[in-house]
Amino acid sequence: MTLTRRGIYQADLTDVSEADKAIGSRVCPFADESKNEDEVAAEVFEPSMPHDSRIGKYKGMYAGRVTDDLVIPGSSSGGITSWLLTRLLERDEIDGVVHVGPAESQLFGYVVSRSVDEVMGRRKSQYHPASFAETLKQIRGDGLRYAIVGVPCAIKSARHVAAEDEVIAAQLKYFVGIVCGHLKSTAYAESFAWQVGVAPDDLATVDFRIKNPEKTSRQYSFGAKSKQTGEWREAETLSLVGGNWGHAVFQLEACNYCDDIFAETADVVIGDAWLSKYEIDWRGTNVVITRNAVIDEILAEGVESKAVGLDVLDTDSVARTQGGNFRHRREGLAVRLADDDAEGRWHPAKRVEPGYSHVTPDRVEIIRKRRSLSAQSHGMFAAAKEADELDVYLDAIRPLISDYQQETKMAFGTRLRNKAQREFWKLAGKFKR
Numbered sequence: 001m002t003l004t005r006r007g008i009y010q011a012d013l014t015d016v017s018e019a020d021k022a023i024g025s026r027v028c029p030f031a032d033e034s035k036n037e038d039e040v041a042a043e044v045f046e047p048s049m050p051h052d053s054r055i056g057k058y059k060g061m062y063a064g065r066v067t068d069d070l071v072i073p074g075s076s077s078g079g080i081t082s083w084l085l086t087r088l089l090e091r092d093e094i095d096g097v098v099h100v101g102p103a104e105s106q107l108f109g110y111v112v113s114r115s116v117d118e119v120m121g122r123r124k125s126q127y128h129p130a131s132f133a134e135t136l137k138q139i140r141g142d143g144l145r146y147a148i149v150g151v152p153c154a155i156k157s158a159r160h161v162a163a164e165d166e167v168i169a170a171q172l173k174y175f176v177g178i179v180c181g182h183l184k185s186t187a188y189a190e191s192f193a194w195q196v197g198v199a200p201d202d203l204a205t206v207d208f209r210i211k212n213p214e215k216t217s218r219q220y221s222f223g224a225k226s227k228q229t230g231e232w233r234e235a236e237t238l239s240l241v242g243g244n245w246g247h248a249v250f251q252l253e254a255c256n257y258c259d260d261i262f263a264e265t266a267d268v269v270i271g272d273a274w275l276s277k278y279e280i281d282w283r284g285t286n287v288v289i290t291r292n293a294v295i296d297e298i299l300a301e302g303v304e305s306k307a308v309g310l311d312v313l314d315t316d317s318v319a320r321t322q323g324g325n326f327r328h329r330r331e332g333l334a335v336r337l338a339d340d341d342a343e344g345r346w347h348p349a350k351r352v353e354p355g356y357s358h359v360t361p362d363r364v365e366i367i368r369k370r371r372s373l374s375a376q377s378h379g380m381f382a383a384a385k386e387a388d389e390l391d392v393y394l395d396a397i398r399p400l401i402s403d404y405q406q407e408t409k410m411a412f413g414t415r416l417r418n419k420a421q422r423e424f425w426k427l428a429g430k431f432k433r
């Protein structure tokens with residue numbers, strides 16, 4: 001896997017034999033030769049486990065967070081991911097964790113943590129590309145057991161690797177999924193850092209999810225550190241150009257073909273519980289779906305010891321935590337597939353049928369604009385880097401964003417309803433206290 005100049009990992013097929021290409025296609029999460037999420041889930045989970053077409057197979061469904069308010073600011077959301085990983089280590093279920101953290105040659109990449117301190121030192125969401133190719137080679141055959149953490153396509157791919165390679169299969173004991181809206185190129189971190197005053201070649205490190213006790217959990221900030229001066233700069237993410245996830249700047253093209261929101265092949269999947277009731281709490285709240293008895297047991301122990309607090313959710317509430325994701329990955333995907341078919345472009349076979357009949361013509365327009373905005377953002381940022389001038393990117397992307405924004409303006413009634421819901425839960429919280 002090589003990182004392209006635009007900051008995206010791509011398989012380099014130079015000198016690769018036909019036999020190896022065939023293996024590559026069987027492990028690639030977006031190739032027709034690889035099994036889809038339903039096929040993998042049918043192989044790895046108990047047949048009796050219930051299934052929902054929106055969220056995949058499920059055992060337990062929860063919303064919650066770790067209870068230690070001194071620890072939680074170090075996590076992106078409710079901190080359940082890192083807590084669960086440390087419990088797997090402490091219970092001797094695993095010897096290490098393959099996950100994403102600060103790396104040597106990149107801002108972030110896949111690394112191996114072997115202690116609770118290392119796991120806790122590599123918290124937070126990294127909206128940055130990462131490949132586990134080298135990391136899996138590094139651990140292969142060392143006789144140790146691991147949990148691997150990844151966005152849905154990474155987990156599906158790790159399952160495919162395990163199906164091809166019995167050594168890796170024996171070592172990867174737990175597959176921990178992270179809910180994903182879409183993955184970003186390296187330009188996402190760089191463009192934000194540049195906007196707060198740290199140029200790409202001066203960028204030492206970033207924090208994508210800084211919490212603010214005065215705000216809601218959605219109103220997190222971005223921070224960047226300069227290599228030269230060591231200075232730390234911050235801004236609220238939503239105030240930055242491209243800070244709204246719906247605009248999909250620097251989204252990878254593969255994400256246009258993803259229909260897996262809840263990492264359907266993972267033993268457990270964890271995301272943000274974007275429901276008004278939880279969103280108002282600055283600490284962050286996870287949505288969690290379990291598909292593994294040991295994970296269920298660990299969560300039950302956590303509730304018992306009061307290390308974590310969990311509400312039980314139903315399938316509808318779980319799906320509601322990812323409204324935008326469903327619009328992009330199910331409704332939007334059907335439109336993109338139909339557009340590809342109409343234009344004679346290849347696309348991978350998906351679980352979603354191509355078509356337009358499920359959405360209004362206005363919605364079709366929005367889906368197309370988002371795809372175009374996201375595709376153009378890569379070149380615009382590359383031109384800005386070439387010219388060493390941030391405005392080259394900002395001046396080019398702003399009109400596209402404002403045009404898109406115009407189309408997607410939430411109806412007044414919907415805005416009012418969402419605000420009323422948040423106010424209700426704030427009041428309810430005060431009474432509880």
Ligand SMILES: Cc1cc2nc3c(=O)[nH]c(=O)nc-3n(C[C@H](O)[C@H](O)[C@H](O)COP(=O)(O)OP(=O)(O)OC[C@H]3O[C@@H](n4cnc5c(N)ncnc54)[C@H](O)[C@@H]3O)c2cc1C
Binds near residue numbers: 078123124130
């Ligand atoms: C690219 C991306 C897009 C996301 N989109 C959504 C979304 O649309 N909706 C939603 O609800 N949630 C989304 N999330 C998940 C969310 O941001 C939190 O990561 C999740 O809620 C877990 O929070 P936590 O507090 O439990 O994790 P923490 O305790 O902060 O731990 C995070 C763990 O995830 C690992 N990690 C971080 N980044 C990556 C990565 N890129 N690949 C693999 N492992 C990683 C870390 O190493 C750490 O172990 C996304 C995450 C990523 C990385």
